[in-house]
Amino acid sequence: MATVLNSNDIRINNTRKIIYALRNSPPMTKKDLSEKLRLSLPTIASIATELEEKGYIADCGRTDSSVGRKPSLISLNSAACYAVGVHITTHFGEIAIVSFGGEIIARQIFRKAFTGTETYWKEISSEIDTMLAEKGIDPERVCGIRIAVPYILFPLFWEQANLQDKPEDMIDLESVPKLMPCEADLVPVAIAAGVPRYWYGKLDRDAAVVFLDRFIEGCILEKDANTGSISAKACLLGHMTLDYRGRECFCGKKGCFQEYCSAAIITDRINGLDTAHDVIGRFPKKKLIHLPGFFEAIEAGNEEYARLWDEYLDALANAVHNLRLLLNSDVIICGEMSEYVASYKAELVRKIKKIGMTKEDVDEYLHTSSLSRYDACVGAALSRIDSLVEKIGAG
Ligand SMILES: [Zn+2]
Incomplete structure (x- = not known):
C-alpha cells in the first residue's frame, strides 16, 4: 500500500531535496532548482527563504544574465554548522570534523589503544575539544558527535560471542554520549563507512x-x-x-x-x-x-x-x-x-x-x-549532518 504523505511530510522531503541538490554543486538560481527538482518556483522560494533565515543557505551574488532583472544565486552555507565523527578501533581511533557542506575541516588519528574505560572516553572527548579549538570552532556550532563503533563492542554481541576478556572497569556504551563535549550518539561502523561514497562519489544506487x-x-x-x-x-x-x-x-x-x-x-x-x-x-x-x-x-x-x-x-x-x-x-x-x-x-x-x-x-x-582508514569517522560526521537535515525539514 502506498504511504500517504501529509503536507508537513511533503515539505520535509522538499527541504531535503533542496539541500541535497545544493551539496557539491555550484551556486544555482531558484529557477535552476525548480527545473532540476521539478518543484514549483513558489515552493522552492518559500523553503529557500526559511533556509536562508536559519543560515543554512546563503545568497551569493547574481547571475550575469544580460536581459532583465538578474536572478540571485544561492548556495549551501557550508559553515552553517559542523559535525564531529569518531571511529573507535582496538589500537587507534580516528576523529574528523566536517562542515554542513561536507568539507573535511580536520581529521586525525587518536593514538591510544581501546580500553573502554571512562578515562579512555574522556580522553577522546578532550581530543575533540582540542581539535575544535585548533580550528576556531565554538562547540555551540557543532550539531552533534557521532561515534562509529564496531559491532563487537556492543554489549549484546559480547554476550553472544562469549568473549572472555572484557575488563571490569569498561563502561557500557550507553554511558558514552554523556562524556562527550556536545550531544552525541553511536552508530554501527559499516553504516558510517558507506556514507562518504554517497556524498563525494555521487553514487545513486543501492x-x-x-x-x-x-x-x-x-x-x-x-x-x-x-x-x-x-x-x-x-x-x-x-x-x-x-x-x-x-x-x-x-x-x-x-x-x-x-x-x-x-x-x-x-x-x-x-x-x-x-x-x-x-x-x-x-x-x-x-x-x-x-x-x-x-x-x-x-x-x-x-x-x-x-x-x-x-x-x-x-x-x-x-x-x-x-x-x-x-x-x-x-x-x-x-x-x-x-x-x-x-x-x-x-x-x-x-x-x-x-x-x-x-x-x-x-x-x-x-x-x-x-578515504581508507578515515571512511568511518568522516562518514559518521556526514551522517550526523544528514540527521540534522531531516530535522531542519521538520521545522
Ligand atoms: Zn565468525
Whole structure:
C-alpha cells in the first residue's frame, strides 16, 4: 500500500531535496532548482527563504544574465554548522570534523589503544575539544558527535560471542554520549563507512558496504530515489561463511570471512601473532612488520607474502561475488584495507570475473574508498549532518 504523505511530510522531503541538490554543486538560481527538482518556483522560494533565515543557505551574488532583472544565486552555507565523527578501533581511533557542506575541516588519528574505560572516553572527548579549538570552532556550532563503533563492542554481541576478556572497569556504551563535549550518539561502523561514497562519489544506487578493518562488518545502503535520503541496515558480514570446513573463528564457527580478509589476519600471520580476536588493544613488545612494509616486500619480490596476498584476494573475490549474486547491488570496499585493495583492484576484478556467472562489468559495480582508514569517522560526521537535515525539514 502506498504511504500517504501529509503536507508537513511533503515539505520535509522538499527541504531535503533542496539541500541535497545544493551539496557539491555550484551556486544555482531558484529557477535552476525548480527545473532540476521539478518543484514549483513558489515552493522552492518559500523553503529557500526559511533556509536562508536559519543560515543554512546563503545568497551569493547574481547571475550575469544580460536581459532583465538578474536572478540571485544561492548556495549551501557550508559553515552553517559542523559535525564531529569518531571511529573507535582496538589500537587507534580516528576523529574528523566536517562542515554542513561536507568539507573535511580536520581529521586525525587518536593514538591510544581501546580500553573502554571512562578515562579512555574522556580522553577522546578532550581530543575533540582540542581539535575544535585548533580550528576556531565554538562547540555551540557543532550539531552533534557521532561515534562509529564496531559491532563487537556492543554489549549484546559480547554476550553472544562469549568473549572472555572484557575488563571490569569498561563502561557500557550507553554511558558514552554523556562524556562527550556536545550531544552525541553511536552508530554501527559499516553504516558510517558507506556514507562518504554517497556524498563525494555521487553514487545513486543501492550498495553493500564491505568494511575491511580489524573486524569485518557490513551494511546494506538503500537510497530513496524520491528524497535522496539513505537508509541503512547493518550486518555481521565478517561471519558470513566462506568455507564451512575452514579456519576457526572466534565466534565459534569455521571459515568465516573475518578469518580470511580482516586487516589483522595478514599482520598476525607475518608476525606470528594471534591478535585478530582481541577486543582490547594490546601492543606486542616486539618490532612488527605492518601493512605498508608487507606491500613494499611484495613489490620487492617476496614470494611468500605475494602468496598470502593472493589468498586474501581469492577470499575477497568470493565474498564480493556472493554479495553481488545475492543483492544485485553495487559493492563498496571501505576501511583500513581499502587503499591496498584499490592498488590491486585489477587483480581482484580478474579473480571475480573468473568465478562470475555473467560477463557483467565488475568495475561498474565494485568501488573502493578513497578515504581508507578515515571512511568511518568522516562518514559518521556526514551522517550526523544528514540527521540534522531531516530535522531542519521538520521545522
Ligand atoms: Zn565468525
